Amino acid sequence: MSIFTGNHILSVSQFDRDAIERVFSVAESMEPYAKRQKRTTVLDGAILGNLFFEPSTRTRVSFGTAFNLLGGEVRETTGMANSALAKGESLYDTARVLSGYSDIIAMRHPAAGSVAEFAEGSRVPVLNGGDGANEHPTQALLDLFTIKRELQFNNKTIDGLHIAMIGDLRYGRTVHSLSKLLCLFKNVRFTLISPKELAMPDYILSAIEDAGHSLKVTDQLEGNMDADICYQTRIQEERFPSQDEANKYRGKFRLNQSIYTRHFQSKTVIMHPLPRDSRMEANELDNDLNLNPNLAIFRQTDNGVLVRMALFALTLGVEDLVSQYEKPVIWYSNKS
Amino acid sequence: MSIFTGNHILSVSQFDRDAIERVFSVAESMEPYAKRQKRTTVLDGAILGNLFFEPSTRTRVSFGTAFNLLGGEVRETTGMANSALAKGESLYDTARVLSGYSDIIAMRHPAAGSVAEFAEGSRVPVLNGGDGANEHPTQALLDLFTIKRELQFNNKTIDGLHIAMIGDLRYGRTVHSLSKLLCLFKNVRFTLISPKELAMPDYILSAIEDAGHSLKVTDQLEGNMDADICYQTRIQEERFPSQDEANKYRGKFRLNQSIYTRHFQSKTVIMHPLPRDSRMEANELDNDLNLNPNLAIFRQTDNGVLVRMALFALTLGVEDLVSQYEKPVIWYSNKS
Amino acid sequence: MSIFTGNHILSVSQFDRDAIERVFSVAESMEPYAKRQKRTTVLDGAILGNLFFEPSTRTRVSFGTAFNLLGGEVRETTGMANSALAKGESLYDTARVLSGYSDIIAMRHPAAGSVAEFAEGSRVPVLNGGDGANEHPTQALLDLFTIKRELQFNNKTIDGLHIAMIGDLRYGRTVHSLSKLLCLFKNVRFTLISPKELAMPDYILSAIEDAGHSLKVTDQLEGNMDADICYQTRIQEERFPSQDEANKYRGKFRLNQSIYTRHFQSKTVIMHPLPRDSRMEANELDNDLNLNPNLAIFRQTDNGVLVRMALFALTLGVEDLVSQYEKPVIWYSNKS
Incomplete structure (x- = not known):
């Protein structure tokens, strides 16, 4: 009991x-x-x-x-x-x-x-x-549980974590719930990367600040990839005013192995709530990352x-x- | 075996x-x-x-x-x-x-x-x-089993039962089957309450009489609520020629806690085959009956x-x- | 292992x-x-x-x-x-x-x-x-397993089998796969009975010949029913240019008890991948065969x-x- x-x-x-x-x-x-x-x-x-x-x-x-x-x-x-x-x-x-x-x-x-x-x-x-x-809630818990387990490999803990969240932070239910749970921990560093139109809602930003966490909001992927965990989200075409806008977005926030090698610290763990759309050419999480041992997306579903x-x-x-x-x-x- | x-x-x-x-x-x-x-x-x-x-x-x-x-x-x-x-x-x-x-x-x-x-x-x-x-048949058996169990609380048996059936007795498969099963028992008193257009079919009435049971057919709820069991049925709008007719019907055969308190004997058990439609204002079985211990509808499904x-x-x-x-x-x- | x-x-x-x-x-x-x-x-x-x-x-x-x-x-x-x-x-x-x-x-x-x-x-x-x-593949294996078991009753084996395949041999996936498996055995005699338009594809015919099996291709049912196994296939109306063609086909390749009695050797086993369409009058496999002990279609699904x-x-x-x-x-x- x-x-x-x-x-x-x-x-x-x-x-x-x-x-x-x-x-x-x-x-x-x-x-x-x-x-x-x-x-x-x-x-x-x-x-x-x-x-x-x-x-x-x-x-x-x-x-x-x-x-x-x-x-x-x-x-x-x-x-x-x-x-x-x-x-x-x-x-x-x-x-x-x-x-x-x-x-x-x-x-x-x-x-x-x-x-x-x-x-x-x-x-x-x-x-x-x-x-x-x-x-x-079970998705948020399995995301946080995955973060805990991935960090353990590197002798780190959720307290002191640096997490980057990328993409549609406005409508993505998973990043909201995960952020709320992270507010129960100490000294978390958030880097929130999204187009301005898809920024994290204010009430989540307030909660992060109220928890005493550090917070950086940006629309640039480059120069912001020194996180322990990189939580990528789904690209939803229909959120954008035009195909041109969507293409621009995909160009900017896309992850693949070559971007990973150039910009990420060597142990950054990549997470994603799945499914990822594999029909487009420029995916938010390209298949060439499948061989990257830091791609944790299938460990997430196992967890x-x-x-x-x-x-x-x-x-x-x-x-x-x-x-x-x-x-x-x-x-x-x-x-x- | x-x-x-x-x-x-x-x-x-x-x-x-x-x-x-x-x-x-x-x-x-x-x-x-x-x-x-x-x-x-x-x-x-x-x-x-x-x-x-x-x-x-x-x-x-x-x-x-x-x-x-x-x-x-x-x-x-x-x-x-x-x-x-x-x-x-x-x-x-x-x-x-x-x-x-x-x-x-x-x-x-x-x-x-x-x-x-x-x-x-x-x-x-x-x-x-x-x-x-x-x-x-399993619905009819669970209905009869529920009647038996509900009566047991009051030291009564199916032999000697007084049951009121209310509503659409013409198309309601459950009341037909239940009536047939009750014909295997003794001294059952049937009060059948429905609009004339939705009256119980003649072959069921004959079976009830052939079994030696007593039978009252009426289109009035009031004055007929001294039964042990009140078996309410679903209101099906599409059976009526017009919305006016349907409304009149609902006004006449509706049950709620205030009607129950005014007209029923204190131990009358309410049954219904479910589902009941909760979208309308005047339901055949209002939600305010949920706290009435004689509402047996969920004991029916458990049984x-x-x-x-x-x-x-x-x-x-x-x-x-x-x-x-x-x-x-x-x-x-x-x-x- | x-x-x-x-x-x-x-x-x-x-x-x-x-x-x-x-x-x-x-x-x-x-x-x-x-x-x-x-x-x-x-x-x-x-x-x-x-x-x-x-x-x-x-x-x-x-x-x-x-x-x-x-x-x-x-x-x-x-x-x-x-x-x-x-x-x-x-x-x-x-x-x-x-x-x-x-x-x-x-x-x-x-x-x-x-x-x-x-x-x-x-x-x-x-x-x-x-x-x-x-x-x-599991359908092909169960078909072959059924053949083995049915032959056992008559002290026969797959080696030396005579099989007739009837009907749509062009599009029927099951007869192709079964034929491939039979090429692993010895001395099989194939009688392939179909309208010319629905004949077995050449690559399967070649495989049968390469395996050293004997092969007869015909569009006549009559005179070709001395097989151990008769594998009937589904009539698919939409394969035919017109209703007239389809009717002609059904007339020619239909099996029923009277045809069985007149033309088949007494122990010919009838197989079919199911389902069979029972809506038409002249079915590829009439219901009057249900009492024939050599109808193996339900033993197939059990197998x-x-x-x-x-x-x-x-x-x-x-x-x-x-x-x-x-x-x-x-x-x-x-x-x-």
Whole structure:
């Protein structure tokens, strides 16, 4: 039992530093199971209701996989077109009914605030898997967890981190949530690089300054690449007034291996919330970076499984029982 | 082994009173598992084919959850747009093939008679999860099971029950099936309240009278609310010739807490097949009833899991083995 | 551990005769589990990523069932409309991410070559479940496995087999792949029966001749029905210039019980990749053949489960451990 047991996970603002460190410590303890070195059945018989009223393959499968890796079962619902919600049922009613069918719920929905409203009717813990422009707390936690792990290789900590955030900082939900979480730590140096039209909102800037962090706002990539972590975001063409503007933007904020070699310090870790669009010629994160060992984007998604396993274990109160229900793994795996 | 073992569940007309009582007795025995007081793995290794050619989130998830709670696995198919059925495959062929992939099948399909036709080709038991306007036997059984349990609180039985059915009694599949099942019991008093255009069909009225039950047909809610059970149905706007007519109807047959307090006897239990539409101002079942302890609508959906667990256990012949495959539940649950 | 362990299954051209015989031998050993005589949990804790970017109910459910029957879990993705792929993500990125969520992947995708491209990014073995007009190796293997088993009843072997292939031999992916596999065996006699416009492609004819097999090409059904196996294919109306042409075709290549009795040798086994279209009057394979014991079409789909179980066991290196994780089956089954 912990402060998490039986509770919802709806927003990054629920977390203080102790809570984050508890999640990360449990997430670390999940690695042998995620790497198939061992099997645990601690959640044998438990059912996850995986409710994705808005599609998101990777978040949905990541939640489901995390639950399976703890020994539980997954009942899934995708789309909303034919659901009772579409026939005018309230989120409260849907929550009352569906929470009768499971032990815990992961939910994504296009409307801001919908997951919290659903949680009020739910009789089991609800994990927010993204509610529109509002919140996506498990993404923010896995981003921060990745930063912690990447820094560890270099004997650094989140306290004292220098992070550069690049691209669309205005509409990018992930950089907002990550910034909020970083405000719980000490002496973080932010370099925010974006076109002026896509600058970080003022309320986030204020929060960063209120936390006593150092802050540099610029629209130039060059000369600003001495960060420990470089968090690149998605280029969204439709944000720009014209194709010319979009092209200019892509020219300025694009990363590839040659730019990395010329401008970055040798250990700068590159992160991105994915997916990245590979249809254009000049991508925000070119494929030639795939061989760069500091490209952490796939470690991010792998870490997502650990963080979600930790949140399931904590909300269902089994975080200290996991290793008591261990078995060996007997099939072939190259994850271990 | 029982009369259920290896057999299909296609229609309420398969059930006599003994069969119903057997289902309900097994359903009662499922409660410790549904409430997560204990875990059973009696169906470990069995596979449910959950075939929803027509969408119905709650029925689909309820079947899947019930099977998981007995230790089985669920393979799911939703929609029909791209299926072999859409390419002209016969229900017989689909059934022959898909029944090779599972131990039991739950199926919903928009066409009346389709599930029975499918069952003829199936090599495993088929449970009808709703075939258009025709049948939805598990809904009828869970409704009757809920009535039995609600009456028990007041030391009453289905024999001697007074039930009021309200609303669209003409097109409402659930009230037809429930009425048929009630004809297997004794001394039931029916009060049927609907606009004349939406009155209960004659063949159901005849069945009620043939069973020796008492029957009152009216279009007035007021003065008719001394029933043990009040079964409200969905308001379907499109049934009415005009918006004015629909509004008049809603004014007359609407239930809310103030109407309940003024007109009902203090223990009248309110049921509804769900979903209820919460978009309109004057709902058939207002949200202010949510705090009324006699509102049984969410107990209905919870009971659905018990009834479906019972039907799975009976058709697969394990109803007496369930407790032999018990384990403790170790995760946090507020269901118990 | 075997040559299969940790490797992808992308094409029939990967298989030599030894490999095929190993797959078939393991598939035979799976029968007690598929028939529910015993249960195995050898893959307890393993996760199949079942990625069907193109719909195919039976192939998808067959893979999922096969994995469940070995004790594993299944996380499923269907459709592509809202996926990251649709937003321009590369198959490489999708593969890197999704392979982090599972131990093995079965994948179907409409584009030829897509599954092999995906496999390059995947960190776990990928089984090709069909990539457009290109390959569907598990279908070819289950077809050949069915031929082997059907011949066994008559004390015959694939070496020395006489097979007739009928219908659309030009576009039918299954007859191409099956022909390639048969080139690994000895003294096979091919009778290829099709309208000239839908004749088998030259490169397959060359392969058959290069293998030293005997070959007869004809557009007449009559007089050519003394084969051990008759592999009928789907009539696809849209291949024909006019309705008249299509009708002529259907008249000529149709099979039903009366044609079977008049023209076939008494033990000729009828196969078909399914689905067959039952909407037309004159079907390529009439329903009146359903009672013919030599109609093997539903044994084909049943055998598909055995072959897929074998491929999972082999790629995950547990083919010799299956029986060590046995339990009795306690529920009712008429499969055994």
